[in-house]
Amino acid sequence: MGQTATRTLRADAERSVRVILEAAERVLAEDPGASMEQIAAAAGVARTTIHRRFANRQALIETLASSAARQLAQAVEDGRPDTAPPLVAMHRITANVLEVKSAWAFALELPADPDSEAARLHQGIARRCIAVLERARADKLIDEAADLDWVRRVYYALLRESLQDNAAAADPDTLAARIIDTLLHGAGPRA
């Protein structure tokens, strides 16, 4: 049955849910079409247990998406987007987001149903992001004529790219520095 109504699960059940979601992220990141059986195996749980906690594949994925989106929103807030100096906020947020995104890459790339919790969270995050960019522009870090929506999209693209062949799994702060530098200055020669 669906667990839309959260009727205070027992401690072990709650743990099961967490383990299942983590396994789902790992397995689906590698193969988005993986079966419930594979997810169950990766979670060290019987397939029926997944079906007891999630009505169907769809429900599992939606829960996964919201859960990850909530963590992402937290990562952004932790960077103090509207109190820290813009450049500091950008660095901190970027490093935080890189850590969350590397752990929940699949869940955060899911195309979200427009009126899902995940979609609302992502919209809120985008607004936060734009707000930081506006503060940066006010500080002359960004060109006055810049289209901030494009800048935000470029920023997202840089985040994604940094996590792609993350074989090096480099330090988030190093990656963040490169992202912000590229975002603000591109590849051209420095003054």
Added chain:
Amino acid sequence: MGQTATRTLRADAERSVRVILEAAERVLAEDPGASMEQIAAAAGVARTTIHRRFANRQALIETLASSAARQLAQAVEDGRPDTAPPLVAMHRITANVLEVKSAWAFALELPADPDSEAARLHQGIARRCIAVLERARADKLIDEAADLDWVRRVYYALLRESLQDNAAAADPDTLAARIIDTLLHGAGPRA
């Protein structure tokens, strides 16, 4: 049977193959897990016809990937990567690539088997790309200390992002201009 050996298909059969590949691109772009039946329907062809031309789903997808990669390589060559002035080449290549990528988005994003034709083509394209960037660097368009592999990855990311919510389906030249501008100067204030 597999058609690895191309034994001069009849004209109508060749046309069928093309129609199937185009349909596969369209359908799979929207839903990567779509069935052969759906692809056949989109192609206006019986499902059995697909199976006659392609041994299995895998073979169809590989053909799709190579075909698209070949077109992409052509698009790059058409920009005269090693004779035109670097900035001109970058613009032309970008505009060409945008057109091909918008038509074959799914096929070109496929994770290619390391020793497939598609993979070899993509490697060649990446080399070409690096070569252009080196020429741009020699012309002081790119910082001397820049990591060209990172620059190339950023370039790819910008291309991808530009095609994402291509609702506007803007003029390739306009998009290309923005990509190159962002790549070289970022979002910071202009001198």
Added chain:
DNA sequence: GTGAACTGCAACAGAGCTGATGCAGATATG
């Protein structure tokens, strides 16, 4: 400690997809 909640296991029906085959009719090619 007692009862309720949770889990694994086994088994089930239903659905969808794949790949193959045979045949009859249409179409290109020389």
Added chain:
DNA sequence: CATATCTGCATCAGCTCTGTTGCAGTTCAC
């Protein structure tokens, strides 16, 4: 025009996945 090729259609077997149920054994919570 004659033949080889191609296609649609109908049908088939086989597989995998999903979602459910019943039961027996374990674990949490009060």
